Amino acid sequence: MEPPRQPYGYEPGYDNGSPQGYSGPSGYGQPSEYGNQAPPSRSRVDAGRLWIGGLVTALVAALTAVVGLLLVRGILGIPVFAPEGDGAMGDASTGLLAGGAALAALAATLLLHLLMLGTPQAGRFLVWIVSLTTVVMVLLPFTFYASLEAQIGTAAVYLAIGVAIGSLLSAVARGAVRGSQGQ
Incomplete structure (x- = not known):
């Protein structure tokens, strides 16, 4: 049996339909403790x-x-x-x-x-x-x-x-x- 066909542009490791964008193995786009935003910036004097x-x-x-x-x-x-x-x-x-x-x-x-x-x-x-x-x-x-x-x-x-x-x-x-x- 043949695996199901994926839509054009689909690549394994990418979640092309997700609002977070790339959600591949390195973790970019994954929700973290900061949600989908960058960590807060800390200011220094x-x-x-x-x-x-x-x-x-x-x-x-x-x-x-x-x-x-x-x-x-x-x-x-x-x-x-x-x-x-x-x-x-x-x-x-x-x-x-x-x-x-x-x-x-x-x-x-x-x-x-x-x-x-x-x-x-x-x-x-x-x-x-x-x-x-x-x-x-x-x-x-x-x-x-x-x-x-x-x-x-x-x-x-x-x-x-x-x-x-x-x-x-x-x-x-x-x-x-x-x-x-x-x-």
Whole structure:
């Protein structure tokens, strides 16, 4: 007896009618633990890109502090972070504020690195942490005795620094992840 005739194009080891395509001996097209899809990609943190982005964010945060002080003290004439007689750039407190902003950016970069290594959706956690920290810093001047305009000016400078750090590090986080298929 002769074996049944197969349709044109049929070859043993192939399942030509299957939606998975090739299902030959090597296992391609076979359902696996991932179904019919490729294994999920795992992302890895590119620490070099992350920290270079963090250093540049620190520089931008420091410059944001200086620009904020120039605007509030120099243009608006509101005495913040230094006595009124110290001019638009203030005194040593201007350098301390710029240095503090840079350190805050570096601390946020370290936090981001740890979040990226150990948590899912690290960017969301970072946004919440930076946002809440910024809110604390914006509210802080209103707990001290000073003129209302000085309180508002100080809060505005802190807000600008927080927004700069948060927005830049969110972008740095996206750029510091590289995918690796199935590794």
